[in-house]
Amino acid sequence: MEWFAKNIEKLISFVNYIRNFNQNKFMEHKLLLLGDEAIAQGAIDAGLSGIYAYPGTPSTEITEYVQRSKEAHEKNISSEWSANEKTAMETALGMSYAGKRAMACMKHVGLNVAADPFINSAITGAHGGLIVVSADDPSMHSSQNEQDSRFYGKFAMIPILEPSNQQEAYDMVNYGFNFSEKMKIPVLLRITTRLAHSRAGVKRNISKEQNKGGLHDNLKQFILLPAIARKQYKDLLNKQSEFEKASEESSFNKYIAGEDKKLGIIACGIANNYLMENYPDRKVPYPVLKICQYPVPKKIIEKIYDECDEILVLEDGYPLVEELLKGLLGKGKKIKGRLDGTIPRDGELNPNIVATALGKDFTKGKEIPEFIAGRPPSLCRGCSHNDTFLALNEAMSDYSKGRVFSDIGCYTLSALKPLESINSCVDMGASITMAIGAADAGMIPAVATIGDSTFTHSGITGLLDAVNNKSPITILILDNLTTAMTGGQKSSAFGKIEDICLGVGVEKEHIHIIKPLIKYHEGNVKIIKEELAYKGVSVIIPRRECVQTLNKRMRAKHKIKTVSL
Amino acid sequence: MKKDIILAGVGGQGILSIAAIIGTAAINAGLFLKQAEVHGMSQRGGDVQSHLRLSSEEIASDLIPGGLTDLIVSVEPMESLRYLPMLSPDGWLITNTEPFVNIPNYPDINKVISEIEAFPRHIALNAEQIAKDLGSVRSANIVMLGACSPFLDLDYYLLENAIRNILQNKGEELVKINIDAFKAGLKFAEENK
Ligand SMILES: Cc1ncc(C[n+]2csc(CCOP(=O)(O)OP(=O)(O)O)c2C)c(N)n1
Ligand code: SF4
Numbered sequence: 001m002e003w004f005a006k007n008i009e010k011l012i013s014f015v016n017y018i019r020n021f022n023q024n025k026f027m028e029h030k031l032l033l034l035g036d037e038a039i040a041q042g043a044i045d046a047g048l049s050g051i052y053a054y055p056g057t058p059s060t061e062i063t064e065y066v067q068r069s070k071e072a073h074e075k076n077i078s079s080e081w082s083a084n085e086k087t088a089m090e091t092a093l094g095m096s097y098a099g100k101r102a103m104a105c106m107k108h109v110g111l112n113v114a115a116d117p118f119i120n121s122a123i124t125g126a127h128g129g130l131i132v133v134s135a136d137d138p139s140m141h142s143s144q145n146e147q148d149s150r151f152y153g154k155f156a157m158i159p160i161l162e163p164s165n166q167q168e169a170y171d172m173v174n175y176g177f178n179f180s181e182k183m184k185i186p187v188l189l190r191i192t193t194r195l196a197h198s199r200a201g202v203k204r205n206i207s208k209e210q211n212k213g214g215l216h217d218n219l220k221q222f223i224l225l226p227a228i229a230r231k232q233y234k235d236l237l238n239k240q241s242e243f244e245k246a247s248e249e250s251s252f253n254k255y256i257a258g259e260d261k262k263l264g265i266i267a268c269g270i271a272n273n274y275l276m277e278n279y280p281d282r283k284v285p286y287p288v289l290k291i292c293q294y295p296v297p298k299k300i301i302e303k304i305y306d307e308c309d310e311i312l313v314l315e316d317g318y319p320l321v322e323e324l325l326k327g328l329l330g331k332g333k334k335i336k337g338r339l340d341g342t343i344p345r346d347g348e349l350n351p352n353i354v355a356t357a358l359g360k361d362f363t364k365g366k367e368i369p370e371f372i373a374g375r376p377p378s379l380c381r382g383c384s385h386n387d388t389f390l391a392l393n394e395a396m397s398d399y400s401k402g403r404v405f406s407d408i409g410c411y412t413l414s415a416l417k418p419l420e421s422i423n424s425c426v427d428m429g430a431s432i433t434m435a436i437g438a439a440d441a442g443m444i445p446a447v448a449t450i451g452d453s454t455f456t457h458s459g460i461t462g463l464l465d466a467v468n469n470k471s472p473i474t475i476l477i478l479d480n481l482t483t484a485m486t487g488g489q490k491s492s493a494f495g496k497i498e499d500i501c502l503g504v505g506v507e508k509e510h511i512h513i514i515k516p517l518i519k520y521h522e523g524n525v526k527i528i529k530e531e532l533a534y535k536g537v538s539v540i541i542p543r544r545e546c547v548q549t550l551n552k553r554m555r556a557k558h559k560i561k562t563v564s565l
Numbered sequence: 566m567k568k569d570i571i572l573a574g575v576g577g578q579g580i581l582s583i584a585a586i587i588g589t590a591a592i593n594a595g596l597f598l599k600q601a602e603v604h605g606m607s608q609r610g611g612d613v614q615s616h617l618r619l620s621s622e623e624i625a626s627d628l629i630p631g632g633l634t635d636l637i638v639s640v641e642p643m644e645s646l647r648y649l650p651m652l653s654p655d656g657w658l659i660t661n662t663e664p665f666v667n668i669p670n671y672p673d674i675n676k677v678i679s680e681i682e683a684f685p686r687h688i689a690l691n692a693e694q695i696a697k698d699l700g701s702v703r704s705a706n707i708v709m710l711g712a713c714s715p716f717l718d719l720d721y722y723l724l725e726n727a728i729r730n731i732l733q734n735k736g737e738e739l740v741k742i743n744i745d746a747f748k749a750g751l752k753f754a755e756e757n758k
Binding site: 200273278355487 | 628
């Protein structure tokens with residue numbers, strides 16, 4: 001017993017040695033991860049307690065990875081989808097309030113929806129580490145704009161991390177949580193499609209326990225009454241110099257010396273990779289400043305600005321750093337980038353655009369033969385939306401064109417040939433509210449078509465407006481029982497749509513459920529026509545499962561043997 | 566060693582599976598790898614591509630610089646031509662010849678095929694037919710994987726093991742069908758390169 005007491009420390013250190021040895025061995029092994037997945041694994045390993053998100057390309061795979069992870073399941077990490085990005089952001093803030101590490105994930109336009117809690121969370125500050133991931137989509141591969149989330153971070157005056165590769169994405173999560181807790185501030189992690197959806201080998205770190213949780217010292221911190229908010233805001237302003245100092249000292253920001261001072265290059269996030277791709281030996285002749293943490297590291301920028309004749313700024317997104325350097329009058333040194341035409345003003349960067357900016361030549365392949373046709377995305381064969389829009393098109397043939405307001409989801413593809421059914425797609429939920437406005441302007445009837453997931457994301461409040469306004473509009477809630485566009489995530493609306501409509505005050509006799517199948521076409525057209533003639537709010541719910549999720553379910557059920565890889 | 570590959574096809578044709586198998590094999594060979602995928606909107610029957618880069622040195626960009634691609638591997642003939650500006654002057658064009666027609670203005674297939682055949686370094690095979698003959702139409706993508714495998718500088722067994730790894734939960738029968746599909750594509754390429 002005495003021996004035991006004496007040697008207990010040695011024993012513990014031996015056990016730890018064995019454990020670390022195993023961990024180290026396992027860490028040598030690289031995981032092949034998407035940028036999104038690297039963030040998710042980074043969060044699991046950094047002691048995450050909850051991830052809150054609404055799907056949106058290119059951010060969806062972060063949350064899906066946590067949902068699939070056995071480890072996350074064993075650690076009891078919350079990962080249910082939220083109804084929208086605002087509820088996700090607020091839930092994450094609540095978890096941070098209670099002292100645990102939380103992450104909110106969204107696509108860039110989701111941050112518009114979450115902007116109110118996001119901006120205000122900078123004023124309340126954080127308690128448990130809080131990271132907001134916003135995935136931007138330059139070139140609009142799957143989005144309605146290419147806004148740059150770094151402007152939101154700057155607007156909220158919080159630190160921003162912008163990884164240049166998958167390993168950095170992994171490492172930045174742990175750094176971000178630590179920094180968030182140290183500075184009591186939410187941190188924005190900004191990525192773009194190219195990193196989110198590109199795979200590379202990632203080395204893991206030792207995984208951390210979750211925070212125990214507990215209250216912060218200042219119980220008033222989260223009450224943003226003006227008197228408190230003014231004080232909190234001053235705190236935020238005072239923290240700015242520390243954020244800047246952290247950027248200057250951060251290992252994610254690097255100054256790399258170069259002989260030729262005719263040009264200095266500032267490369268942000270993944271723009272670094274495109275720069276390096278142009279120098280196979282990775283030796284750039286010019287001084288380079290890699291920026292992956294903001295606010296911008298002023299002192300290092302000053303150094304490169306002072307020593308070089310001209311500056312080239314490479315950013316995958318809007319010209320944020322470039323604009324800062326140029327100033328309103330652009331009277332200083334020549335700053336090259338998106339604003340002076342050195343780089344196209346819109347669209348994502350690539351190695352060739354950067355080569356051109358550097359005045360380098362690059363090899364070109366053959367031209368695309370002129371007979372190659374475009375292949376736009378289209379509704380799947382057998383999609384329920386197709387049958388719904390065929391019925392709607394026929395019912396609308398009695399009226400003049402241009403009355404169908406729509407929303408975002410697979411059904412937006414009905415804008416294209418051959419259906420050409422809809423006249424708008426602006427932001428999630430806008431179909432119902434735009435129809436109200438158009439009806440107020442005299443466009444009667446006006447129609448809204450909205451998906452089930454979009455309806456619970458932000459259609460319900462618009463429906464309430466319509467009921468209160470007694471608007472003469474007909475709303476089709478396209479219930480394919482899933483969030484299809486982003487890959488078939490569970491829809492918050494599942495099994496609840498009729499009850500929601502009744503609860504909001506739509507009259508029972510003006511709520512209809514129809515089955516969008518060609519064999520019921522005549523009957524469906526008749527119901528739509530009758531409701532178009534009604535001078536109040538009508539809701540029609542075409543309900544049939546998305547064929548993709550149906551196939552997936554059936555395959556899982558029968559384990560069909562012909563399943564392809 | 567450095568190989569830059571563009572995988573092309575139409576949403577749903579399984580190019581990401583080809584990428585996953587090559588990726589697994591490359592990682593097991595101790596190579597660096599980057600693979601940019603397409604998710605989202607374009608997957609609904611639209612054109613899709615993936616940039617797959619393998620190298621013994623660390624890779625900088627997730628995207629292949631235009632004009633430097635070593636291999637275009639396409640599961641659909643017209644799609645193989647869409648990425649010609651990316652192909653290096655001494656690169657290979659490897660494609661399935663069975664068209665996937667989901668647009669009204671699909672060009673004359675003979676024109677497409679003669680354009681492919683005019684290309685000095687090409688492998689064109691009817692992967693769909695080969696897969697069908699083996700009893701699994703859905704393995705056409707794996708036939709294409711086989712057809713590009715002689716150009717990858719990856720050991721045969723690394724690729725076969727990667728197929729096994731990825732399919733292990735789906736049963737021995739399916740593993741066998743896909744390995745046969747792989748071998749059939751490989752054989753065609755060896756005989757026609
Ligand atoms: C604010 C915002 N969040 C997320 C998205 C991404 N997004 C586009 S469509 C869609 C799914 C819509 O699902 P649903 O309304 O059910 O239509 P379906 O695709 O199933 O037809 C999502 C999540 C977006 N465009 N905007
Ligand atoms: S994924 Fe589903 S909802 Fe989307 S087009 Fe295909 S069948 Fe329709």
